[in-house]
Amino acid sequence: MTKVCVDSALCVGHGRCYTLAPDVFDADEYGHSIVRVADVSGELEQQAVDAEQNCPERAITLSH
Numbered sequence: 001m002t003k004v005c006v007d008s009a010l011c012v013g014h015g016r017c018y019t020l021a022p023d024v025f026d027a028d029e030y031g032h033s034i035v036r037v038a039d040v041s042g043e044l045e046q047q048a049v050d051a052e053q054n055c056p057e058r059a060i061t062l063s064h
């Protein structure tokens with residue numbers, strides 16, 4: 001399992017994570033990212049990697 005974290009101090013709400021990985025991330029009322037599924041594998045892990053690589057603020061951390 002891979003653990004998904006978003007640093008809310010870095011997230012500015014571009015929305016790329018929940019667009020690319022809607023099964024892993026959601027938006028709060030301000031458009032900032034919320035982690036829907038914190039422990040991912042398989043398809044969800046692939047979504048999480050896509051989001052991590054595309055977050056302009058590098059606010060997403062994946063740990064194993």
Ligand code: SF4
Nearest residue numbers: 011012014015017055
């Ligand atoms: S892509 Fe990064 S900055 Fe944008 S909403 Fe997601 S975590 Fe926040």
